[in-house]
Amino acid sequence: AATKLASAEKLMYFCTDQLGLEQDFEQKQMPDGKLLVDGFLLCIDVSRGMNRNFDDQLKFVSNLYNQLAKTKKPIVVVLTKCDEGVERYIRDAHTFALSKKNLQVVETSARSNVNIDLAFSTLVQLIDKSRGKTKIIPYFEALKQQSQQIAAAKDKYEWLVSRIVKNHNETWSNVSRKMQSSPEYQDYVYLEGTQKAKKLFLQHVHRLKQEHIERRRKMYLAMLPQAFEALIPDLDEIDHLSCVKVEKLLETKPDFLKWFIVLEETPWDATSHIDNMENERIPFDLMETQPAEQLYEAHLEKLRNERKRAEMRRAFKENLETSPFITPGKPWEEARSFIMNEDFYMWLEESIYMDIYSKHQKQIIEKAKEEFQELLLEYSELFYELELDAKPSKEKMGVIQDVLGEEQRFKALQKLQAERDALILKHIHFVYHPTKETCPSCPVCVDSKIEHLISSRFIRPSERNQKNLLSDSNIDRINLVILGKDGLARELANEIRALCTNDDKYVIEGKMYELSLRPIEGNVRLPVNSFQTPTFQPHGCLCLYNSKESLSYVVESIEKSRESTIGRRDNHLVHLPLTLILVNKRGDTSGETLHSLIQQGQQIASKLQCVFLDPASAGIGYGRNINEKQISQVLKGLLDSKRNLNLVSSTSSIKDLADVDLRIVMCLMCGDPFNADDILLPILQSQ
Numbered sequence: 001a002a003t004k005l006a007s008a009e010k011l012m013y014f015c016t017d018q019l020g021l022e023q024d025f026e027q028k029q030m031p032d033g034k035l036l037v038d039g040f041l042l043c044i045d046v047s048r049g050m051n052r053n054f055d056d057q058l059k060f061v062s063n064l065y066n067q068l069a070k071t072k073k074p075i076v077v078v079l080t081k082c083d084e085g086v087e088r089y090i091r092d093a094h095t096f097a098l099s100k101k102n103l104q105v106v107e108t109s110a111r112s113n114v115n116i117d118l119a120f121s122t123l124v125q126l127i128d129k130s131r132g133k134t135k136i137i138p139y140f141e142a143l144k145q146q147s148q149q150i151a152a153a154k155d156k157y158e159w160l161v162s163r164i165v166k167n168h169n170e171t172w173s174n175v176s177r178k179m180q181s182s183p184e185y186q187d188y189v190y191l192e193g194t195q196k197a198k199k200l201f202l203q204h205v206h207r208l209k210q211e212h213i214e215r216r217r218k219m220y221l222a223m224l225p226q227a228f229e230a231l232i233p234d235l236d237e238i239d240h241l242s243c244v245k246v247e248k249l250l251e252t253k254p255d256f257l258k259w260f261i262v263l264e265e266t267p268w269d270a271t272s273h274i275d276n277m278e279n280e281r282i283p284f285d286l287m288e289t290q291p292a293e294q295l296y297e298a299h300l301e302k303l304r305n306e307r308k309r310a311e312m313r314r315a316f317k318e319n320l321e322t323s324p325f326i327t328p329g330k331p332w333e334e335a336r337s338f339i340m341n342e343d344f345y346m347w348l349e350e351s352i353y354m355d356i357y358s359k360h361q362k363q364i365i366e367k368a369k370e371e372f373q374e375l376l377l378e379y380s381e382l383f384y385e386l387e388l389d390a391k392p393s394k395e396k397m398g399v400i401q402d403v404l405g406e407e408q409r410f411k412a413l414q415k416l417q418a419e420r421d422a423l424i425l426k427h428i429h430f431v432y433h434p435t436k437e438t439c440p441s442c443p444v445c446v447d448s449k450i451e452h453l454i455s456s457r458f459i460r461p462s463e464r465n466q467k468n469l470l471s472d473s474n475i476d477r478i479n480l481v482i483l484g485k486d487g488l489a490r491e492l493a494n495e496i497r498a499l500c501t502n503d504d505k506y507v508i509e510g511k512m513y514e515l516s517l518r519p520i521e522g523n524v525r526l527p528v529n530s531f532q533t534p535t536f537q538p539h540g541c542l543c544l545y546n547s548k549e550s551l552s553y554v555v556e557s558i559e560k561s562r563e564s565t566i567g568r569r570d571n572h573l574v575h576l577p578l579t580l581i582l583v584n585k586r587g588d589t590s591g592e593t594l595h596s597l598i599q600q601g602q603q604i605a606s607k608l609q610c611v612f613l614d615p616a617s618a619g620i621g622y623g624r625n626i627n628e629k630q631i632s633q634v635l636k637g638l639l640d641s642k643r644n645l646n647l648v649s650s651t652s653s654i655k656d657l658a659d660v661d662l663r664i665v666m667c668l669m670c671g672d673p674f675n676a677d678d679i680l681l682p683i684l685q686s687q
Contacts, residue, residue, distance in 0.1 A: 001040075001067040008033030039074040039123045042103075046089040047081035054089050058096060065100060074126035076104050078119045082139040083109040107139035113191065115142045150191050157188035157197065161204050168209035169275070172198050213269045220282045221291055227259040227282060228299040235303040243293050247284075260284045305347075312347045313356065320360045328368040329415030332357055368412040369423060373440050375409040376427045383431050392428060400424060476512070478635060481531055482519045484544030485553040488583060489519035492544060499628055508636055515635075524557045531561050531573055540577040540638035543610075545601065554580070555604055577641040578610035579634050611637070 010030055011022065018025050044061055046054075068075050077097045079090060090107070097103040104126070106119040118134065125131045137145070160182055165175055176198070179185035189197050231253045232238050238246055250256055261281040265271045268283030286292050316339070320326050325338040332354055344353060376383075382400050392400070404410040413420040423440075430438045436447035482489040482496075496517060500506050506515040518536055522529040531538050543558070545551040558578065565573045582601050598614045605612035613630060 003037040003071050005035040038127045040068050041076055041078050043078045043080050044093050045081055046079045046085040048086050076123045079107045082107045083112050114146050153188045153191050156184040160184040161201055168205050168212055172201055213274055220286055224295050247287050309347050328365045371409045383428055477514045479516045479539050481538045481541040485550040488544040489521050493517045493519040524560050543580045544583050546583055577638055580605045580610055581613045
């Protein structure tokens with residue numbers, strides 16, 4: 001109860017954590033070894049103590065208070081250990097304070113840090129009356145506020161830790177140094193202390209580590225089925241093996257180390273392997289865990305199911321092949337009840353069976369059509385007395401169907417009557433127009449095979465023959481058709497002739513060629529305007545236009561010319577090289593724009609598959625015809641095309657020679673399986 005203290009060279013304050021370590025902390029001694037006391041905190045322990053009577057303690061406190069009261073110094077009664085306080089003790093302490101001239105009482109808990117500052121600030125206010133009066137808060141209300149404050153501070157601190165700490169390998173010393181200046185860290189440490197802050201940090205790091213390990217585990221488990229597929233895909237090899245024996249079997253596989261890694265230390269998640277991000281192989285000790293065993297069982301079950309499904313597919317196919325109820329063209333809805341059973345539905349979806357059924361139907365329909373085609377060939381006399389246009393009357397079709405109706409091959413297509421009738425009509429068309437296009441066996445028609453054999457085996461002239469062909473004097477001649485309406489053709493022909501020598505010769509790349517021009521401006525179906533004559537075989541055609549009408553004339557003339565040669569042996573006009581040119585006839589007053597004519601010309605050139613020259617690409621000013629440079633370019637292109645045509649035409653004599661004696665082969669063997677080399681080559685060689 002003394003108000004004057006003297007203790008030289010003593011520290012003014014220290015805490016128990018500093019005992020023995022005083023030199024490590026700030027040293028603050030009593031001034032001159034003397035200290036005046038301005039007030040007192042009278043502490044009363046309200047917890048239930050061992051071998052201690054609270055009434056005796058209260059008597060001692062009462063005596064102590066009497067001594068303190070004599071000093072005339074402010075006194076605040078502090079109830080300690082209220083976190084473990086006994087309600088009666090607290091009530092008796094308040095009664096004691098009331099009996100002593102309304103002493104102020106502060107309920108505290110040092111362990112929970114509740115009202116500690118309040119006790120000192122209350123005493124300071126009593127000492128210094130100029131300070132505002134402090135509101136005393138009961139323990140449980142203060143505890144609630146304290147808990148809320150701690151919770152808020154904890155949330156902010158945890159947010160700070162989660163923002164700074166992203167790696168589970170971080171250390172407390174490094175992280176605490178980074179957080180030292182953050183108010184979130186300072187507030188929480190002030191309320192809860194450094195140890196609790198460190199504990200939360202360690203919990204966060206542990207959580208990061210577990211999340212990292214879990215991600216690695218999921219990655220390994222996701223790879224495990226792939227490893228099983230690669231190393232043990234055979235059900236017969238593993239069907240009756242335990243997990244332990246399967247592990248031994250895996251180690252014997254050549255690609256084992258491609259999928260797994262055997263660690264010296266286990267388990268893998270307690271070793272440094274968890275941080276080895278470059279090595280994605282599966283730790284082999286993972287196989288001993290329950291998830292890995294479950295994945296192995298799933299792999300085993302998958303293989304068994306796949307085998308069973310394959311067996312169901314085979315059984316279903318066999319059922320289709322042996323069932324008398326499955327006929328060509330029968331819909332799935334009608335066939336299902338005859339071929340499906342409960343086992344089929346148990347293992348595969350109906351869509352899979354429908355797909356198998358569809359493929360089977362395609363096979364039996366093709367086979368039925370082939371057999372029906374054979375039937376038509378066997379009854380060839382039915383088709384002898386038809387009209388020349390090969391369009392049988394309804395009566396004749398009825399007769400044909402009556403004759404064939406009793407045949408099983410006819411009945412097989414009962415559900416495909418439209419296709420059966422189409423086969424009959426196609427056969428009739430073939431009888432009267434036998435070509436490789438109408439042949440029922442197309443594309444395995446013997447005509448096609450012969451052409452392929454001839455082109456691949458016999459069209460190989462020697463270099464000497466090629467040289468002779470290229471040096472033929474006929475190569476030095478160029479026959480050119482100029483097609484154009486309203487004087488365009490004649491005008492360009494005159495301009496080209498003006499560039500020739502006196503004897504109609506034209507020089508291309510230093511060589512002299514005889515140039516023969518045939519301008520055409522009328523109906524090409526008339527002999528006078530025909531592209532070719534007995535004395536004129538065209539090598540190319542220049543198509544001129546300067547308006548929509550003249551472009552339409554060019555298109556119609558080309559189409560008419562090609563149509564006139566269809567079906568003829570000398571149908572080279574179909575492949576005649578064409579060049580479409582936009583020019584401008586002198587005196588033309590058409591209002592059409594150059595852009596529109598160019599666009600239309602490009603479209604037509606694409607349709608006719610020919611070269612297109614417009615004023616811009618040819619370097620021609622609008623209002624002029626094609627220049628000498630472009631004429632030379634066009635003639636050179638026609639010359640190259642002519643050479644290629646001569647090479648191809650040289651093979652036609654071989655084909656013509658083979659046609660005569662091979663017609664019997666075509667009739668007898670069309671569509672039948674045979675080795676073309678064995679049968680056709682001797683005939684071709686004999687030619």
